[in-house]
Amino acid sequence: MTRIHQPEVTAAVITQHFVDRQKLQEFHPFTRLRALLDKYPAGQSPLANGKPINLSIGEPQTQPPAFVAEEIAKASAGWSRYPLSKGSEDYLGASKKWLEKRYHLPETMIDSARHLLAVPGTREGLFFTALTVLPMAEPGKPAPVFLMPNPCYHVYTGAAAAAGAEVVTSVATKASGYLPDYTSLPAEILARTALCVLCSPSNPEGAVASPEKIKELILLARKYDFVVAFDECYAEIYSETPPPSALEILAEMGGDLSNVLVFHSLSKRSSAAGLRCGFIAGDEKWISMINTTCQVGGAGVPLPVQAAGTRLWQDEEHVEKNRALYQKNFSLAQKILGPVFPVEIPSGGFCLWLDVGNGVAAAETLWREAGIRVLPGAFMGHRGENGFNPGDRYIRLALVYDPELTAVALETIRNVLAPDQTATKEKTEKAPTDKIAGAL
Ligand SMILES: Cc1ncc(COP(=O)(O)O)c(C=O)c1O
Incomplete structure (x- = not known):
């Protein structure tokens, strides 16, 4: 996929509107995500290998203490x-x-x-x-x-x-x-x-x-x-x-x-x-x-x-472990995506807000080509009267899995969204598709 670069849009500082409570489905991000992606049968692409990875929901994947x-x-x-x-x-x-x-x-x-x-x-x-x-x-x-x-x-x-x-x-x-x-x-x-x-x-x-x-x-x-x-x-x-x-x-x-x-x-x-x-x-x-x-x-x-x-x-012990896990995942994001995307490691939370140029197109491509489900930033944003939605350029990745699976997901994202930049790297690395098939 080619990255789409939009010209700088002047941000509308505020938006003002009413949301019809009988039309919540029109703005509910996950209903919109299903409408965008579910037309493509999950995991049919060779990269997904029948096992999609869902990074769209901010749901921790580690278990609470026994x-x-x-x-x-x-x-x-x-x-x-x-x-x-x-x-x-x-x-x-x-x-x-x-x-x-x-x-x-x-x-x-x-x-x-x-x-x-x-x-x-x-x-x-x-x-x-x-x-x-x-x-x-x-x-x-x-x-x-x-x-x-x-x-x-x-x-x-x-x-x-x-x-x-x-x-x-x-x-x-x-x-x-x-x-x-x-x-x-x-x-x-x-x-x-x-x-x-x-x-x-x-x-x-x-x-x-x-x-x-x-x-x-x-x-x-x-x-x-x-x-x-x-x-x-x-x-x-x-x-x-x-x-x-x-x-x-x-x-x-x-x-x-x-x-x-x-x-x-x-x-x-x-x-x-x-x-x-x-x-x-x-x-x-x-x-x-x-x-x-x-x-x-x-x-x-x-x-x-x-x-x-x-x-x-x-109890604080389990919380410290959780923090350490997310830190590892962010380090991986920096290492894997940093060379090709403007990665900004956040001060808090476990989501990466990634500027990919066109978030909706990226989400569709990632799902269709690799079975990776991410949330387009636009689905979390409000669009102003001038058409500006601050989420348009972004995808949100919830880095909630163990580092091994997170690395697989991030490498796949890099390879699918930025194949040109990845090509040279790949020559010296193990083929990423093999890794995906193995880890999933
Ligand atoms: C910003 C924010 N607030 C609140 C919640 C709700 O979380 P919970 O109801 O599980 O505390 C979430 C969940 O993803 C969230 O992202």
Whole structure:
């Protein structure tokens, strides 16, 4: 495949639009991915050898520690009980202790009864937060605004659609350090804002917000009286420096949690996406109101799951192993893709946001020719009225497999997307197709 180079497009800094909640399938990235790729029978190409590799989903492939199953078994009497929506004392206590240790918080800052809420994951937490925080639009008045980065995790947009809010995005490109800049938005938009989300480390780019940027956003939220949701679900996956939390910044600012909600889960940290276990920490008023929304429409976190979650928040050994795995995979990405693509190793998370010129074309080619499934960046982005979508040039690769399979996948990507640049290298190396057949 030839790489397609687009001329530089002037970035639309913001987009403003409504998403029809009955047309969620039109923007849902994985529905779009299926429509793009499933017309090609999986793994029929000689390279795929009947065993496709899926790098499109941010789902850790290592297993959580064995004690998870033991804790669940020990607490199995809890399966017959409805869990208290707020979370058990033990679970909330372990979450509080983990926050204090990880972010050096004073013990007095977080009261687990008032400032914490157990949720199945950050996804459910964010969704119920949007349904709670975004007010009903008043007849004849402009709708409330939900601010989000562009590109972003699709659940923010879906939640805005469900709540009937106007979606306003702030572009996150290389020029902006892959983070949105909400401070430069017009005052009219900020005045209508009810909810804003900052994801750090960000998905898809893995960018980490500085303490200054976090503080600036907290002050902006208080000035315009909106809620800022810090999506920190990738906080434990980082390369060198642990990413700061909004809670750390709030501690430095005196410990008041007003206008701030912070989201964590065990999905990425503990490779336990299927456990469905996380929490929200923050503003007492909103924690209480979101709890009510969960009581009305949520499932709660089952008691045996909370027992396992309690233990996971207390253990760091397995998290260190997970971090080391992702670091190895990023080193491989640098080594294998670095010579032919502008690889930028992210500060956090396990996804590589790779500029390939045309992400949709690359995703189609990789699947058709090699059975490698990746997510086109455009499917995570919002397209502005001028046609600009900051994800267009990119594919997102979730580097979640063991290094051996990751190396095979990355070599295949390089060989398929940049065959010319690879040709010389190949002469001195073992034929990559042999490697693929062997490893799959
Ligand atoms: C940015 C971001 N936020 C939230 C989530 C939801 O994760 P969970 O609900 O498993 O915590 C994901 C999952 O991929 C994500 O990428």
